[in-house]
Amino acid sequence: MTTLGRLQQRFQSAILAGDRTPGLFIDEENDRRNGVAIYQQAYRARLAGALRDNYPVVHRSMGDEAFAALADAYIAASPSHFRSIRWFGDTLADFLAGSPAHLPHPALADLARMDWALRGAFDAADAPVLTSAEVGRLRAEQWPTQRFTPLPSLRLVELAWRIEPIWKALDEDPDAQTTAPVFDPHWLLVWRPGLDCLWRSADADEAKALQTLQQGASFAECCAQIADSAASDPAATAIDYLRRWLADGLLAKAQR
Amino acid sequence: MSNPISGFGLGLRSSHYHDFLLAPRGVDWLEIISENYLVDGGKPWHFLERIRRDYPMVMHGVSLSIGGTDPLDQTYLRQLKALQQRLEPAWLSDHLCWTGTDSLNLHDLLPLPYTEATLRHVVPRIAAVQDLLGRPLVLENVSSYVAYRADEMSEWEFVRELIHRSGCEWLLDVNNVYVSGINHGFDPRSYIEAIPAAAVRQIHLAGHETHPDYLIDTHDQPICPAVWALYGETLRRLGPTPTMIERDDHIPPLAELIAELDLAREQSQAIFAECRHAA
Incomplete structure (x- = not known):
C-alpha cells in the first residue's frame, strides 16, 4: 500500500463515517475550516438525490423526512460500487424488505x-x-x-x-x-x-x-x-x- | 495545435433535449456527461443521436478516477471507447482527481496531494488511458475544500508538470480556479498564468455558492462577476478558446443559458477586438 493509497483510504473512511481525519489536512483543527464536512455532506446529498431519482414513487409514498432517513441508512449499508450513479440503489427493495425500521x-x-x-x-x-x-x-x-x-x-x-x-x-x-x-x-x-x-x-x-x-x-x-x-x-x-x-x-x- | 471545434457551448442536459432538437441559435457545440450515455438505449440515446446531427460534441466524464489507487476500471474504459467511437467527439475529458478507493465510488471529484509521488502515480495512468483511447486525454482542475499537509507544490505547479510529463491536455475550469483560490488563499491569476496555454483545449464557466467560510462549486446559479473578470484575464492570456457553461442544478430554460453564453461571447469578442486594435 502506497502513501497515496493510505491517504485515500483515510479520506474515504472519513467521508463514509462522518469522522475527522487527524493529521491529513491543513487547518483541520479549525472548526470553521472543516472542509471535510463539505465532502461528507455532498456525498450523502448526491447519493440521496440519486435514490430520489430512481425511486420517485417510494419517495412520494414515504414523504421527504422518512425517505431521507431511509436514504441515510441505505447509503451507510450499501455504498456505491458503480461508475455511473444512475445504478445506485439497485438493492433498495431487498434492503427495505429486511429493514422493518424503515418499512411502515x-x-x-x-x-x-x-x-x-x-x-x-x-x-x-x-x-x-x-x-x-x-x-x-x-x-x-x-x-x-x-x-x-x-x-x-x-x-x-x-x-x-x-x-x-x-x-x-x-x-x-x-x-x-x-x-x-x-x-x-x-x-x-x-x-x-x-x-x-x-x-x-x-x-x-x-x-x-x-x-x-x-x-x-x-x-x-x-x-x-x-x-x-x-x-x-x-x-x-x-x-x-x-x-x-x-x-x-x-x-x-x-x-x- | 488547432481545435476541431471553436466558439461557445453548453452542457447537454435532458431537460433541454426537445429545445436542442430545434437547433437554437447561439450554441456552437455541446458537451455531454459520458456516464449519462453508458446505457443501452431509450430516451438518452434517442435524443443524443438526433442532437448530434446538428452539433459538434465533446465527452466529459466524472468517474475515470485518474488519480485513484485502485487499478483503472477496464470495463469503464471499454465503455468510454465504444461511446467515443459511436459519438466521434472532438475530445474526451475527465478530472484531475480521485473518486474512491477499495472498489467504492464516492461520486465526487476529490483532490489529490500535490507531490512528486502523486505525479509518478498519475502520469503512467494517463499514458494507459491515452493508449487505449488513441488520443490525448483532456483533464480538468477541480474545486477543492481541503489542502493536504503532504503537499509539496502548488496545484498549478503540479498541473504544469503533469502536462509536461504526460502529454495530456487541459480543460481549464475558471470557476474552479476561483473557488479554490478563495478557499485556499491563493491568487487565481497565478494559477491561470502557470498553465501552458498550448495545452488548453477548453474552458468551463459555472456558478458557485458563497458560504461564510467557503465557496462551494454548485453549478446551480449564474456566473459571478469575479469569475467573469477572471475569464477575461484567462482569454487575454490564452487567446480564443472554446468555452462552455456548466449548469447541473436549478437548470433554467435554455434561452436563459444561451443569454448567459452570449455574455461570454461578447466578452471574448470585445477582448480580441481590443487586442487587434492594440496590435
Whole structure:
C-alpha cells in the first residue's frame, strides 16, 4: 500500500463515517475550516438525490423526512460500487424488505421493485416491436420451432401486494390519498416498446411463460410449460397470451 | 495545435433535449456527461443521436478516477471507447482527481496531494488511458475544500508538470480556479498564468455558492462577476478558446443559458477586438 493509497483510504473512511481525519489536512483543527464536512455532506446529498431519482414513487409514498432517513441508512449499508450513479440503489427493495425500521408497510418494498423495474426499462436496449401482421405471415412449418423473443426492456417482477393502484395514483399526483394495498401475490410486467415505459399486472402462469421465452425457449416449449401449469385449456391460453403480447407490443422483431 | 471545434457551448442536459432538437441559435457545440450515455438505449440515446446531427460534441466524464489507487476500471474504459467511437467527439475529458478507493465510488471529484509521488502515480495512468483511447486525454482542475499537509507544490505547479510529463491536455475550469483560490488563499491569476496555454483545449464557466467560510462549486446559479473578470484575464492570456457553461442544478430554460453564453461571447469578442486594435 502506497502513501497515496493510505491517504485515500483515510479520506474515504472519513467521508463514509462522518469522522475527522487527524493529521491529513491543513487547518483541520479549525472548526470553521472543516472542509471535510463539505465532502461528507455532498456525498450523502448526491447519493440521496440519486435514490430520489430512481425511486420517485417510494419517495412520494414515504414523504421527504422518512425517505431521507431511509436514504441515510441505505447509503451507510450499501455504498456505491458503480461508475455511473444512475445504478445506485439497485438493492433498495431487498434492503427495505429486511429493514422493518424503515418499512411502515411491507408493500413499500414492492413499490420499490416497481420503481426500479421502470427505471431499468427506461434506458434498456431498444428493439423493433413484432407486429400481429408479421406473425400472421408465418408459414405452418415455421410454428414448431418458432421463437418469440420479448423486448430487451421487459422486466418480470414478482409482487406480494397489489400496489399498482397506489403507484399509479402517486405517479399522477404526489399528494394523492391512498389506502393500504391488499396482499395478493402476482406479477408485474414492465416493458418499453417505444420511448415510454408501459406496465401491467399478470398472473404467475403468464409471467412464467414469458420467462421461458426470455430464456430462449421456442413457442412450442413455451406451450408445453403452459400445459404443465394449471391452465384448463392450454392451447387457448397460449393463443390468448400471444395475442395479448402482440397487442401490448411486448415482443421483439427477430434479428436477421 | 488547432481545435476541431471553436466558439461557445453548453452542457447537454435532458431537460433541454426537445429545445436542442430545434437547433437554437447561439450554441456552437455541446458537451455531454459520458456516464449519462453508458446505457443501452431509450430516451438518452434517442435524443443524443438526433442532437448530434446538428452539433459538434465533446465527452466529459466524472468517474475515470485518474488519480485513484485502485487499478483503472477496464470495463469503464471499454465503455468510454465504444461511446467515443459511436459519438466521434472532438475530445474526451475527465478530472484531475480521485473518486474512491477499495472498489467504492464516492461520486465526487476529490483532490489529490500535490507531490512528486502523486505525479509518478498519475502520469503512467494517463499514458494507459491515452493508449487505449488513441488520443490525448483532456483533464480538468477541480474545486477543492481541503489542502493536504503532504503537499509539496502548488496545484498549478503540479498541473504544469503533469502536462509536461504526460502529454495530456487541459480543460481549464475558471470557476474552479476561483473557488479554490478563495478557499485556499491563493491568487487565481497565478494559477491561470502557470498553465501552458498550448495545452488548453477548453474552458468551463459555472456558478458557485458563497458560504461564510467557503465557496462551494454548485453549478446551480449564474456566473459571478469575479469569475467573469477572471475569464477575461484567462482569454487575454490564452487567446480564443472554446468555452462552455456548466449548469447541473436549478437548470433554467435554455434561452436563459444561451443569454448567459452570449455574455461570454461578447466578452471574448470585445477582448480580441481590443487586442487587434492594440496590435
